[in-house]
């Protein structure tokens with residue numbers, strides 16, 4: 001029986017692919033070493049069984065159907081990828097080719113089966129498919145746009161930048177993208193825009209975005225999260241954050257991968273937030289100014305009207321006292337004098353109180369003599385009232401600054417000193433006011449317990465917030481800094497013009 005003898009037999013036995021001679025009853029008549037290895041049986045075991053025995057049940061029918069056709073001469077051969085169980089019971093995939101050998105009369109004698117073990121290839125393909133699927137589902141389900149642009153002709157990266165850009169507009173086309181990208185470009189599905197020329201996409205066509213390509217090229221064909229915006233005037237302006245990676249091989253740009261996030265909502269929210277901050281700030285400024293004006297008015301009224309009438313009253317009382325007649329009734333007279341003395345004392349106290357009140361509301365010195373004088377006065381007042389040794393360093397001459405700026409600086413000083421008095425436990429405080437032609441700065445430094453970072457940052461530190469707000473309202477800034485047991489320093493810097 002073929003291939004019984006000699007070279008043919010040698011070729012059969014040592015062929016790298018599995019071979020078997022199969023009887024018309026599917027019994028294995030001869031098997032080679034490679035087949036034994038593929039199926040992990042030894043020769044004897046295989047010869048004792050049929051190919052059908054070790055075929056996976058699901059593949060049996062297909063195989064025998066084809067084999068029957070082959071034997072009947074309806075087909076010259078067949079090829080089939082089918083599953084077998086090896087001796088250990090594991091699945092083995094074999095790529096099987098079968099031909100039938102006939103005698104001179106054309107009667108089928110036996111079949112020759114040649115098999116190649118494709119288990120590994122199958123497994124690798126399977127793994128590839130799974131990873132491909134995983135990658136697909138990432139891309140498809142991503143809320144970020146993901147795309148790949150190919151260039152119909154590779155672009156020479158040695159060309160001048162603008163030439164490269166022109167070529168990319170001409171030859172770049174969208175080879176692949178996900179639905180998220182289509183949505184960002186106003187389409188429904190990826191299929192609607194795949195194939196589009198780079199230059200035909202609205203975002204790319206916007207001249208305002210060309211700089212992105214220029215940066216991309218000069219940055220070595222890479223860009224991380226640059227902002228681009230949509231030009232379409234019909235629709236609300238959209239903003240995207242884009243990252244790009246170009247694939248350059250042998251100095252030629254072949255394709256560009258990109259991802260893009262829609263930042264419109266975040267941007268809009270940011271702008272709105274900034275807007276409402278701005279509004280709040282203006283409102284605060286308006287209220288502060290209003291309060292300051294009212295205080296000034298009340299202080300003036302108190303000083304002018306109340307103060308003057310009280311002084312007039314005092315003069316009248318003094319006159320009455322002097323002009324009291326020498327009454328014969330000494331007791332009555334003494335009583336009247338006492339009453340008059342009491343009334344005069346009360347009046348003096350009231351005059352002093354009105355003066356203090358009106359000064360506290362709005363120190364006249366600020367309006368009459370200016371900021372430097374007002375700071376000096378406030379410093380002395382503070383020392384006198386609290387017993388904390390207060391020294392101040394001031395510019396030689398009055399400053400030429402707007403009333404808003406002097407008021408802001410002065411109120412910051414008052415609040416800072418109030419804090420020193422209330423919280424610092426300091427023995428000394430130094431107040432420094434200095435100015436050049438750019439800005440003035442007010443520094444209040446105490447040697448008390450030192451404000452902590454938590455206190456300085458606490459949201460309910462409204463005094464500090466007020467100082468910062470005052471400084472910012474006139475275009476300046478405010479800092480506060482404390483060191484435990486060494487004291488607290490606040491500084492307000494305010495532009496002069």
Ligand SMILES: Nc1ncnc2c1ncn2[C@@H]1O[C@H](COP(=O)(O)OP(=O)(O)O)[C@@H](O)[C@H]1O
Nearest residue numbers: 419420423424450451455461462463464465488
């Ligand atoms: N000079 C200071 N020395 C020590 N602690 C201070 C000083 N100034 C402020 N602080 C701390 O910071 C907190 C916040 O100050 P502030 O905003 O003015 O609020 P308030 O004076 O109403 O408590 C104070 O309660 C205090 O604990």
Ligand SMILES: [Mg+2]
Nearest residue numbers: 418419463464
């Ligand atoms: Mg305070």
